[in-house]
Amino acid sequence: MRTSSDTVAELRARLERAEREAAAHQRQLERYAADLRESYRRERARAQQLRRSYKATVRALSNAVEARDAYTGKHAERVAAYGLAIARAAGIDVADEPQMEFGFLLHDIGKVGVPDAILFKPAPLSEDEFHAIAGHAEIGAAILRHVDFLDEAMLIVRHHHERWDGSGYPDRLAGEQIPLAARVFAVADTLDALTTDRPYREKVSFAEARQEILRGSGTQFDPAVIAAYETIGDDMFARLGESVRSSDNG
Numbered sequence: 001m002r003t004s005s006d007t008v009a010e011l012r013a014r015l016e017r018a019e020r021e022a023a024a025h026q027r028q029l030e031r032y033a034a035d036l037r038e039s040y041r042r043e044r045a046r047a048q049q050l051r052r053s054y055k056a057t058v059r060a061l062s063n064a065v066e067a068r069d070a071y072t073g074k075h076a077e078r079v080a081a082y083g084l085a086i087a088r089a090a091g092i093d094v095a096d097e098p099q100m101e102f103g104f105l106l107h108d109i110g111k112v113g114v115p116d117a118i119l120f121k122p123a124p125l126s127e128d129e130f131h132a133i134a135g136h137a138e139i140g141a142a143i144l145r146h147v148d149f150l151d152e153a154m155l156i157v158r159h160h161h162e163r164w165d166g167s168g169y170p171d172r173l174a175g176e177q178i179p180l181a182a183r184v185f186a187v188a189d190t191l192d193a194l195t196t197d198r199p200y201r202e203k204v205s206f207a208e209a210r211q212e213i214l215r216g217s218g219t220q221f222d223p224a225v226i227a228a229y230e231t232i233g234d235d236m237f238a239r240l241g242e243s244v245r246s247s248d249n250g
């Protein structure tokens with residue numbers, strides 16, 4: 001006959017078993033959580049390493065293009081710095097758009113397909129020669145065509161000489177048909193071209209460059225991008241340009 005003390009002992013034993021099982025279960029869950037944290041950490045480290053490799057590869061390509069032209073120096077790096085600042089001011093989350101910087105850095109990669117005699121010709125260009133140079137936008141896009149991680153950067157490369165009023169090249173896109181990043185690039189590119197010495201003219205100050213760029217709003221440049229550019233001071237651009245000049249990754 002079962003007594004009440006048997007029942008209590010049995011209940012206690014069941015309770016202890018249940019507690020042991022719960023504790024084992026909890027330990028197992030903690031192990032899963034630790035494993036998950038570790039694989040997440042490893043994945044993140046791998047992704048960061050991959051991003052660094054992408055960036056180093058893009059920089060190497062960009063430097064290879066610039067090495068041909070003693071005048072432009074770190075033009076691509078400065079344009080990338082100016083362009084990212086303008087993009088941020090235009091409300092673009094540049095951290096979410098890593099290809100934007102790649103496109104800025106690689107914009108002139110197609111110049112590898114243009115002969116030196118034409119690219120560096122000191123005299124005015126014939127129409128054929130102008131077409132040969134203008135071809136660099138399409139050549140650049142063709143070079144990057146099969147590189148998956150540069151598919152959006154390729155759009156910047158192809159369209160970096162389009163103009164807001166549709167008179168640019170190669171596709172004569174107008175207005176918002178032009179990818180936004182390429183519209184941002186156009187302002188950054190002109191800013192650097194005007195504020196660095198070139199064989200055919202001397203540089204001007206950031207303030208003078210601004211006056212000239214503002215004149216191009218609505219014709220060469222997207223007025224909305226110009227409005228974003230206007231929120232950034234000349235001293236800021238000067239600092240960005242200086243930090244590129246003094247960096248040693250170029």
Ligand SMILES: [Fe+2]
Nearest residue numbers: 107108160161
């Ligand atoms: Fe170009």
